[in-house]
Amino acid sequence: MFVDQQYEEIALRDDIQWIDVRSESEYLEATIPGAVNVPLFTDEERAQIGTVYKQVSKAEAMELGLVLASAKLPTLIAKVRDSMQGKTPAIFCWRGGMRSKTVATVLDLMGISCLRLTGGYRAYREMVVAKLNAWPMQALPPLIVLHGMTGVGKTTVLRKLAERGEPVLDLEGLAGHRGSVFGGIGLQVANQRQFDSRLLDQLEGLQGRPYLFLEAESRRIGRVTMPEFLFLAKQQGYNIELTAPVPVRVSRTLAQYRLEDDELFATQVQRALQFIEKRFSPNLRVRVKEWMDLRDYKALIEALLLEYYDPRYKHAMESYTHAFCTIDVSDYDQAIEEICAYARKVASVSSVSS
Known part of the structure; x- marks a missing residue:
């Protein structure tokens, strides 16, 4: 018999594969990081069952659900098997109800x-919000905050640091947005639920590291808002200003x-402008x-950097009171x-002071 367990119990195991049996739109709206979508019902079927539930009865809705699910169970089980990757499937739906119970x-x-997740995704979401709201700022390792004018390559630096195994919290990556009005071009922009889940997953995985790299983001990144504790900790972090010549930027x-589809790129740039x-x-x-008429993007970018973004970024940097280390x-x-050498110094100072 399958076992119902709380998220905290399941998350302790390293042999689990999350299986989200909600509809595709529910999964795309937000899910548990790493979950695979194996929907019991399509969006249309779910809507149909809901209509019967409201207009006829719960019993009729359950009967309809049984009819719709029974024909696809062999295929669904095969998909679960393919998704397990040698691990134990942990099944969940919206609130730990009939969909996850049926599949389990x-x-x-x-x-x-x-395993089946007690309370489903709803309970998981409540847990995420509660943990982020209660996260103690002092529990974070020293934050090394990367500053720099638009185009210096902060995102690439973070990626290269991560490739070296350095502890990196890529907030723009979690948000699916680069922060400016152009920031969503070519990306899958995250909503708050997606961002919160990814952030908590990253923070828990980075516990115990001697320091943590992140970019000097504003409180709002695209469609999401950074938690208060992280924003305040960032303001008090160790600051590195990254620089590069204007042509490089x-x-x-x-x-x-830049997108491969030039027409789509021009349309999205014009919309952002x-x-x-x-x-x-x-x-x-x-x-x-x-x-824009000439599609002279280099001239456009240089003017926007020097005349629009740079003055605003300089103003934002003034809100940081701690000293800056400058690295080209x-x-x-x-x-x-140079950045890693600076981080090691930070870790050394922090370990002595603690």
Whole structure:
């Protein structure tokens, strides 16, 4: 017989594969990190069952659910088997109700041991919110905050640090957004539920590290908001200002945002410009239009960096009271070595002071 367990009990195991049996739209809205979607019902079937539940009766809705599910059970079980990867499946639906019970029961009948998440995704979400709200700022390792004007390559630096095994909290990656009005171009932008789950998963995995790298993000990143404890800790962290010549910044910015579909790229750039062009000087507004007509993105980017983003970034950096260490990132490899050396000094100082 399958076993019902709380999330905290299941998460302690390293032989678990989460199986989300909710509909595709529910899964895409938010799920447990690492979960595979094996829906018992499609979105249309779920809506149909819900209508019967409201307009007829619960018994009729359950009967309809049985009819719809029975024909697809062999395929569904095969998908669960394919998704297990030699691990024990942990089944969940919205609130630990009939969908997860049905799938877990059939798996048990087929001789496949499994767990079922008590309270379903709803209980998991409540746990995530409670943990983030109660997370003590002092429990974080020393934060090393990477600053720098747009285009210096902060995201690439974080990626290279992570590839070296350094502890990195990539907030833009978790948010699916680069932070500016252009930040969602080419990315899957996360909602708050997705961001919170990913953030908690990352924070728990980084516990005990001597320091933690992250970018100097604003409180809001795309569609999500950073928790208060993390924002305050970031403001009190150790600061590195990354620098690079303007031509390097222009090239890196274009390479980061450019899409293969030039028409789609132009459309998305134009749409993003509409949110900020009212803040441009009349002269800049005219030049931006000319560059968009010509598709001269390098000229456009250079002007936006120097005349729009740089002044705002300098103002934001003034809110940090701790000293800045400046590192040129024209050469990524050399910069990474300097950044890691600085981090080791931070860790040494922190261990002595504690």
